[in-house]
Amino acid sequence: MSLAEVQDAVQAIQGWLDDPPGEAVVRQCIVLRLLLAAGFDIWNPQEIVPEETNAGGRRSDFLVRRGQGRFALEIKGMGVTLGNREYEQAVTYSVHEGSRWAVVTNGRKWVVLDEHLPGRYEQRATLTLEMGHDTEHFASDLYAVLSAEVWERDALEGAVAQVRARQQRRTDEAKIRREKTRVVEATQKEFEIATFGKAADAASKMGRITEAERDVLLGLGEGVPSAPQGDIEFTSAVGEARATAIYRPDDGSWTVKAGSTARRELLPGSSSRGVRNRRQKLLDEGVLTVLDDGLLLFARDLSHSSPSSAAADIAGGARNGWEVWRDTVGRPAQHHRPTKQAASP
DSSP states (O other): OOHHHHHHHHHHHGGGTTSOOOHHHIIIIIIHHHHHHTTOOTTOTTTEEESOBOTTSOBOSEEEEETTEEEEEEEOOTTSOOOHHHHHHHHHHHHHTTOSEEEEEOSSEEEEEETTSOSSGGGGEEEEEEOSSOHHHHHHHHHHHHOHHHHHTTOHHHHHHHHHHHHHHHHHHHHHHHHHHHHHHHHHHHTTOSOHHHHHHHHHHTTSSOHHHHHHHTTOTTOOOSSOOSOEEEEEEETTEEEEEEEETTTTEEEEOTTOEEESSOOTTOOOHHHHHHHHHHHHTTSEEEOTTSEEEEOSOEEESSHHHHHHHHHTSOOOHHHHOBOTTSOBGGGGOOGGGTTOO
């Protein structure tokens, strides 16, 4: 399961927001669908425990357990306004289960509660995500905290901090665009500069905006790290094929993960003997197996020396891997490309 599947699920669910469903529909068609897309085994009652009353006499809609992590999940209808009563119910259940975390949702709004925070239960809401028009950001933020891999490692605290930092950055960048765009437009008009980009450069050199503000206005705000650290997860989609890969900056390797799928047909113009021979070799070795729906399944992990070779195996033809692989925030792999490699094709 992957970010791409969470994004697909969120996109489908968006159409229901104008006619808010009740709790039963939210549970079955939104919550369980998103848990499945995030990597949980929703058919395993040891992993997704439904409506179990614990020793403290408390009950939650689901107790979600994966590896070292667990959390209570309380579900309401989409028309319900979430507040202190719902938060108390979920947090109290989690505490009796030995967890600091609880999640309350009405399908549209998702609230992560941290029992370690002081004050009223409403003050323990450490993160709030709300589905709306910004599908990409909502899906990537939700996946960051709901991913089964995060709970496997009991790593929610770091995930929450990461998402909160993203939210703050987006708020700051929106303010810059709102306030500084007119400064650049005024500069462009005053000096009759041909393009907005050149006007932004000029305004920066004149001290009317900072270089950081210029980068935000030109869509360069996040920059490219010169030496990314730690393994980075990426996803790619071609038609119905969905794949997950792990990039290791230390050695430049890419590993397409088992369970990923690839196009069975080659891309138009990709009928060269080399492409066909490689595809057949992977089938003969059992790395790829044929599915009934016109896709190929990766039966085991497969290592690559570059993102483009990994992307070619998924697409059945040449693709620029630095552009087609996307991280959990939706950024292309180019964002994480080491500077020393920037000149290489």
